[in-house]
Amino acid sequence: MTVSPHHRDLAERYGTPLYVYDLARVRAARRDLFGFLPEGVEVYYAFKANPHPDLVRALRTGDGPACKAEISSTGELAAALEAGYPGADILYTGPGKTPGELDEAVRHGVGLFSAESLTDLEHIGRAARAHGTTALCLLRVNSATASAASGVRMTGKPTQFGIDSETVPEAAAALTSVPGTSVEGLHLFSQSNARDEESLLAEFRHTLETAARLQDELGVRLRVLDIGGGFSAPYGRTGDRAAYPKLRGELAAALDLFFPGWRQGLPRVAVESGRYLVGDSGHLVTAVSNLKTGRGHTFAVLDAGINVFGGMSGLGRILPVSVEVPEDGDSRQVTLAGPLCTPGDVLGRNVAVPAGLAPGDLLAVPNTGAYGPTASLLMFLGRPSPVEVVTDGEDTVSVTRIERTRVPHGAEHTHG
Numbered sequence: 295m296t297v298s299p300h301h302r303d304l305a306e307r308y309g310t311p312l313y314v315y316d317l318a319r320v321r322a323a324r325r326d327l328f329g330f331l332p333e334g335v336e337v338y339y340a341f342k343a344n345p346h347p348d349l350v351r352a353l354r355t356g357d358g359p360a361c362k363a364e365i366s367s368t369g370e371l372a373a374a375l376e377a378g379y380p381g382a383d384i385l386y387t388g389p390g391k392t393p394g395e396l397d398e399a400v401r402h403g404v405g406l407f408s409a410e411s412l413t414d415l416e417h418i419g420r421a422a423r424a425h426g427t428t429a430l431c432l433l434r435v436n437s438a439t440a441s442a443a444s445g446v447r448m449t450g451k452p453t454q455f456g457i458d459s460e461t462v463p464e465a466a467a468a469l470t471s472v473p474g475t476s477v478e479g480l481h482l483f484s485q486s487n488a489r490d491e492e493s494l495l496a497e498f499r500h501t502l503e504t505a506a507r508l509q510d511e512l513g514v515r516l517r518v519l520d521i522g523g524g525f526s527a528p529y530g531r532t533g534d535r536a537a538y539p540k541l542r543g544e545l546a547a548a549l550d551l552f553f554p555g556w557r558q559g560l561p562r563v564a565v566e567s568g569r570y571l572v573g574d575s576g577h578l579v580t581a582v583s584n585l586k587t588g589r590g591h592t593f594a595v596l597d598a599g600i601n602v603f604g605g606m607s608g609l610g611r612i613l614p615v616s617v618e619v620p621e622d623g624d625s626r627q628v629t630l631a632g633p634l635c636t637p638g639d640v641l642g643r644n645v646a647v648p649a650g651l652a653p654g655d656l657l658a659v660p661n662t663g664a665y666g667p668t669a670s671l672l673m674f675l676g677r678p679s680p681v682e683v684v685t686d687g688e689d690t691v692s693v694t695r696i697e698r699t700r701v702p703h704g705a706e707h708t709h710g
């Protein structure tokens with residue numbers, strides 16, 4: 295059996311391709327992540343990983359510390375508000391905040407904004423003043439360096455993200471006096487999906503050292519320090535979430551060194567995580583439409599391609615997909631192709647599948663709870679978006695599908 299009986303039943307009922315997310319796994323990931331972190335460190339859930347309202351609600355409600363929300367659009371803002379996140383627990387990030395989005399965010403009482411530049415800060419300030427308020431902001435800084443041990447490539451390069459760290463001394467006066475804003479702290483996000491615990495720790499230490507220096511250069515006592523993330527989880531292939539047994543002690547020690555007031559909440563310390571919290575909650579169940587050979591290669595053509603999973607391949611983030619195969623059965627290697635009319639629609643090459651795979655068979659791609667439908671080429675070639683079933687163990691919580699909506703003729707700016 296390559297697909298669990300429960301997933302097979304759901305696929306029969308709702309068709310394929312089908313996403314199944316299990317809230318029990320979301321709760322377990324939340325519990326694990328808070329358990330690995332020093333007590334008091336806050337976790338912002340990155341809605342971009344999966345903004346499904348039932349998943350984001352499970353990260354906030356119930357026992358244990360609750361996640362806060364890191365969002366970058368009015369769609370994610372709506373999902374956060376629908377799931378009961380108070381504005382004060384929402385951090386608005388992203389390089390392209392429009393006036394309409396900022397207006398909506400301020401109106402809903404978003405508690406923190408990450409400012410990517412002086413001009414971004416001015417835009418945030420303008421929106422805040424229009425509502426007679428002051429926006430609390432973090433300066434996102436693109437550090438000139440990364441830790442030698444982490445091998446991180448997301449920082450120190452020219453990007454649309456953050457203020458170049460080396461320009462902070464000369465820009466400090468301007469950055470801290472923008473009308474309508476109050477600089478509360480710093481936001482440094484240098485890596486996603488860290489290689490291992492050593493790399494994660496090294497990068498956090500480096501970030502803390504950088505942040506301590508920036509605090510001096512800015513002449514502002516930090517109230518909030520967002521040190522980014524990098525918590526890793528397998529993406530579309532078998533495997534387990536990482537464990538971080540040393541993190542709690544070593545991160546606390548580094549914080550004691552660089553920010554001795556952190557235990558009293560000065561600054562409040564936060565991390566961000568997307569894939570770790572929801573990645574292993576998801577399975578993508580897909581049916582084999584056809585099997586064919588081409589120049590000696592066998593292709594299993596599926597009803598799921600980069601239209602429902604793997605849109606992130608453009609960002610070089612997709613690793614070869616694997617499917618669940620029985621441990622005791624014979625297997626063969628195939629290329630898993632999707633249904634789209636582009637040779638780029640490949641989910642994996644040399645993927646082991648059951649030897650007798652035939653059209654109509656179901657396959658399950660594990661660890662697809664993060665960067666699934668909303669990170670894919672959903673509308674490409676006009677196939678319906680996949681049904682998403684949220685379960686809690688064996689119970690079904692909700693069944694939804696993302697759909698195109700009509701905008702009334704003449705309506706303008708209804709999307710923020």
Ligand SMILES: Cc1ncc(COP(=O)(O)O)c(C=O)c1O
Nearest residue numbers: 340483486487523566567568569
């Ligand atoms: C600013 C920011 N926060 C959080 C995340 C989430 O990353 P991950 O899903 O790897 O935890 C990302 C991912 O790109 C990001 O850019």
